[in-house]
Amino acid sequence: MSALRELYQEMIVDHSKRPRNFGVLSDANHTKEGFNPLCGDRLTVYLQEHNHVIDKVKFEGCGCAISVASASLMTEVLQGKTQAEADAVFNDFIQLVTKGHDASLEERLGKLAVFAGVVEFPVRVKCATLPWHTFKAALQDDPQSVSTE
Amino acid sequence: MTDLISQKINKVDIVALRNEFPLLQQTMRGKPLIYLDNSATSQKPQCVIDSITHYYSHDNANIHRGVYELSERATRQYEDSRVAIQQFIYAEHAHEIIFVRGATEAINLVAQSYGRSVFKSKGEIIISAMEHHSNIVPWQMICEEMGAVLKIIPMSDSGEIDLESYQKLFSPRTQFVAVTHASNALGTINPVKEMIRIAHEQGVPVLLDGAQAFPHMPVNVRDLDCDFYVFSSHKAYGPTGVGVLYAKTKWLEKMPPYQTGGDMIESVTFEKTTYNKLPFKFEAGTPNIAGVIGFGAAIAFLNKVGMENIAAHEQILLHYATEKLKTINGLKIIGSAKNKVGVVSFVLDGIHPHDIGTILDDKGIAVRAGHHCAMPVMQRFQLPATVRASFGLYNTEADIDALVIGLNEVKKVFA
Numbered sequence: 001m002s003a004l005r006e007l008y009q010e011m012i013v014d015h016s017k018r019p020r021n022f023g024v025l026s027d028a029n030h031t032k033e034g035f036n037p038l039c040g041d042r043l044t045v046y047l048q049e050h051n052h053v054i055d056k057v058k059f060e061g062c063g064c065a066i067s068v069a070s071a072s073l074m075t076e077v078l079q080g081k082t083q084a085e086a087d088a089v090f091n092d093f094i095q096l097v098t099k100g101h102d103a104s105l106e107e108r109l110g111k112l113a114v115f116a117g118v119v120e121f122p123v124r125v126k127c128a129t130l131p132w133h134t135f136k137a138a139l140q141d142d143p144q145s146v147s148t149e
Numbered sequence: 150m151t152d153l154i155s156q157k158i159n160k161v162d163i164v165a166l167r168n169e170f171p172l173l174q175q176t177m178r179g180k181p182l183i184y185l186d187n188s189a190t191s192q193k194p195q196c197v198i199d200s201i202t203h204y205y206s207h208d209n210a211n212i213h214r215g216v217y218e219l220s221e222r223a224t225r226q227y228e229d230s231r232v233a234i235q236q237f238i239y240a241e242h243a244h245e246i247i248f249v250r251g252a253t254e255a256i257n258l259v260a261q262s263y264g265r266s267v268f269k270s271k272g273e274i275i276i277s278a279m280e281h282h283s284n285i286v287p288w289q290m291i292c293e294e295m296g297a298v299l300k301i302i303p304m305s306d307s308g309e310i311d312l313e314s315y316q317k318l319f320s321p322r323t324q325f326v327a328v329t330h331a332s333n334a335l336g337t338i339n340p341v342k343e344m345i346r347i348a349h350e351q352g353v354p355v356l357l358d359g360a361q362a363f364p365h366m367p368v369n370v371r372d373l374d375c376d377f378y379v380f381s382s383h384k385a386y387g388p389t390g391v392g393v394l395y396a397k398t399k400w401l402e403k404m405p406p407y408q409t410g411g412d413m414i415e416s417v418t419f420e421k422t423t424y425n426k427l428p429f430k431f432e433a434g435t436p437n438i439a440g441v442i443g444f445g446a447a448i449a450f451l452n453k454v455g456m457e458n459i460a461a462h463e464q465i466l467l468h469y470a471t472e473k474l475k476t477i478n479g480l481k482i483i484g485s486a487k488n489k490v491g492v493v494s495f496v497l498d499g500i501h502p503h504d505i506g507t508i509l510d511d512k513g514i515a516v517r518a519g520h521h522c523a524m525p526v527m528q529r530f531q532l533p534a535t536v537r538a539s540f541g542l543y544n545t546e547a548d549i550d551a552l553v554i555g556l557n558e559v560k561k562v563f564a
Contacts, residue, residue, distance in 0.1 A: 004511040008504075008562050017499070017563070039503040040520050040533035062533055064501035065563070121507060 006117030007124070008065065011073075016065035021075035025058040033061075034134030034146035036126055041067045045134045052083040057135070064127050066118065071131035073112055083139065090132055097128045163462070166454065167543040169194040180513030183548045188333050188361060188492055188539035189517055190383045193447075197387055200446035204439050211435055213412055227438055230445030231428070237448050238378065239369040240395055244427040247401070248436050251392035252360040253283040255379035256327070258394055258431065259356055260287035262404040263377075264325070270296035272324040275353075277302040277310055277339070278529055279332040282522045284358045288327055297324065304529065308335040308484035315344060319351050326355040330362035330378075334523040334537070335484030336467075336492030338362065345374050354400065360384055364541075365463055365490045367456040370395050382440065386542075387447035391440035394431070401427050408433040459542045463491035466540045470549045477556055483535050491540035494521075497556065500563050502534040508562055512555040 025046035033044045043061025047054055057075040062068075078086050092109050097118040106113040118128045130146075137146045167173055172192045175182055184192060204226065210219040212227050228243075235243045249255045264287075268274070274288050278301050285299075292299055300323075302315045310328075326348045331338045345355045354376035359368060364385035370378050377400070382391040396404075406413055406424055410433040415423040424430045451459070470493050474480055479498035497505060506518030517537040520527045527533065538552055 002511075004508060004562075007507070013563060038519060039501075040524075040527065041503075042533070062501075064503035066504070124503075124507060127503065 003117065003120045007121055009114050009117065011111065011114045012065060012069040015069035015072040019059075019068050019072040021058045021072065021079075023058055023060055025056055028056075028058070030138040030141060032134050032138030032142070032146060034130050034137070036063070036067070036130050037147060038126065039064060041127065041130055043067065043071055043131060043134060045071070045131065045138045047135070047138050049083070049139065054078050054081050054083070054086060054139075059131065063130070064124075066115075066124050066127040067130050070115065070128045073114070074131050074135060077110070077112055078135065086135075086139070090136055093132055094129060097125050163543065163545055167545075169196070169450075170543055171195060171198070173543060177513040177515070178511055183512075183514045183551050185538040185540065185544065185548060185552060186515045186517050187364075187541035187544075188384070188521075188537065190389070191364060191386045191541050192543070193388065194386055194450050196450055197443050197446045201388060201439050201443045204442050209439075212438055213429070223438060226442045226445070227436075230441045230448070233445050233448045233452075234393055237368075237452070238363075238395060239371050241371060242398060245395055245398055245401065247394040247396070247428045247431045248441050249392045249394055249431075250390055250437070251381040251383070252358060252379045253381075253392075255377075255392055255394035256284055256356070256358065257287045258407040259327075259377050259379075259396070260291045262407045262431075263400060264288070264291040265295065266403075266405055268292070268295040268297045268324055271322055272297040273300050273318075273320060273322045274298070274324060275300045275302060275315075275318050275326045275328075275348075277328045278304045279308065279310070279335060279337060279339075279523065279526050280327075280329055281333050281358065281360070282524070283360075284327055284329055285525070288325075302328070304337075307486050308332065308337045309486045310337075310339050310344070312340065312343060312347070316347055319347070319353070323348075323351060323353050326353055327358070328355070329358040329360075330368075331359075331365070331490045331492075332484070332523075332526070333361045333492070334521040334526045334535070335486065335494055336489035336539075337484060337486040338366075338488040338490060340488075341375070342373055349374065361490060361492070364459075366460045376400055382444040382447060385444075385447055386450060387444035388437075388440045390437045391444045398427065401431070404431075406430055406433065410434045412436075454542060462542060463540050463544075466544055466546065466549065467491045467493070469546050470538060470540070470552070473549055473553050474556075477553065477560075479560070480556070483530055483532065491544075492537060493539075494535040494537045496532060496535055497559065500559060502536045504563075505536045505556070505559050508559045509552070509555045512551070512558065514552055514555050516552070 028046035030047040041063030046058045048056040057078045059071045100119045101116040134146045170192045208222045210223040212224040231246045232243050234246050300318045348355045356377035357375045359380040363380035378395040383389040413433040415425050483494040502518035519534050
């Protein structure tokens with residue numbers, strides 16, 4: 001598969017066109033906006049968390065296919081995870097898109113491994129990681145604004 | 150340079166010109182490189198690269214101070230570039246050409262030196278809705294400091310300035326107009342001569358941001374009657390890190406120095422410093438000597454090709470690209486002004502510009518995707534970003550054909 005096809009896999013294109021868990025989560029108890037000033041991507045992540053368990057995740061915003069698909073798949077994967085589990089997925093995902101994949105990483109990440117192609121496109125790493133950094137900041141109620149620049 | 154352009158040519162021989170640019174001879178991702186991001190920066194002809202190499206190999210010395218032959222040589226070449234640029238833009242005096250790092254620094258110089266000494270509390274500074282951030286933020290900063298106010302000339306859906314609205318913005322408190330000659334995000338060429346005339350009727354000086362106009366058309370600062378004109382070398386086939394502030398002598402004489410240090414002084418004691426004469430008052434420290442000499446080589450190159458020829462060639466490309474891109478379903482061109490430089494900004498239905506940029510790159514095509522450092526322009530058109538193809542003298546209709554094929558490939562990925 002060409003590097004480009006690896007990047008724009010069917011699942012990524014599908015999630016970018018039909019993002020899951022898209023919209024406002026009215027009973028969220030954590031909310032954070034993230035921004036990628038380079039390309040203007042902007043998204044808001046909504047979380048409902050109780051006793052360190054993430055019950056619901058939703059997002060809204062606009063961005064490129066990579067960032068929207070990343071946000072969409074993230075919301076699917078994080079639903080029901082404990083905070084510690086979510087942290088582990090966060091670390092694995094960042095490693096996948098910045099350093100590349102190995103078999104064990106791919107197994108742990110499940111369908112998120114579809115983002116393995118991003119590592120070949122260094123300028124697109126920020127697109128894939130923006131939702132994740134925004135999620136992390138939301139969970140920690142980080143008062144700093146999230147920017148991938 | 151080849152014989153083909155060693156004498157002034159009447160019609161641009163693009164194939165011969167293209168061969169002057171070594172960077173364009175390479176392949177990108179296995180395909181011939183198609184460079185369509187000339188508004189960001191242009192590629193450099195061999196003569197510019199050679200002039201810099203020659204300077205460092207044979208003539209390198211500090212300028213305006215050495216008593217030895219080498220320094221005299223470096224100084225002469227540096228000052229020759231100043232005269233070449235003076236003649237190129239029809240300035241009255243060579244000392245009206247101030248070397249800076251680029252158009253951005255030139256605007257900052259005027260804002261900090263002229264603005265700080267002249268702007269008053271409640272004074273009004275007029276800029277347009279289509280400015281690059283570099284012609285917004287310096288004015289915003291100095292306005293905040295001086296208590297002055299920014300007034301924005303609105304633009305139409307086609308990306309054109311409405312002269313009537315512009316005229317209405319003037320009041321007895323208007324102190325300055327700063328407007329772009331050509332828009333980097335939309336391509337619009339503004340009716341600057343008329344805008345300057347209107348401002349001068351009110352006794353208001355005008356700065357033109359020429360970064361996107363200077364490389365693409367003949368510029369005559371005396372005919373325009375602008376008070377300040379700024380541009381960068383690197384967008385006009387010269388090296389990075391060099392730009393020019395042109396200003397009328399009467400303003401430069403009144404303006405205090407922007408930066409201080411060596412070369413800009415006449416005498417220094419711990420009690421009192423007197424400043425050097427123009428243009429050196431504004432050129433503190435050792436300048437980018439090699440860059441200025443390289444820019445001089447670029448000006449010689451442009452003189453040989455002829456700015457009229459370049460403008461005519463790029464207009465053909467602009468019209469060809471506009472017609473071809475219109476045939477793509479779901480593609481919308483942003484900016485349809487009557488007068489444009491060779492810039493086509495566009496969006497494709499349902500596909501983000503960043504994805505378009507990545508997929509085109511895979512085909513060896515370099516375009517810009519983003520907000521083009523003109524976020525207010527994007528807000529005006531309610532877009533997060535656009536794709537921009539911008540042409541230079543070496544681009545051809547075949548480059549545009551490749552872009553169209555590439556865009557159809559993009560649509561396939563997202564079909």
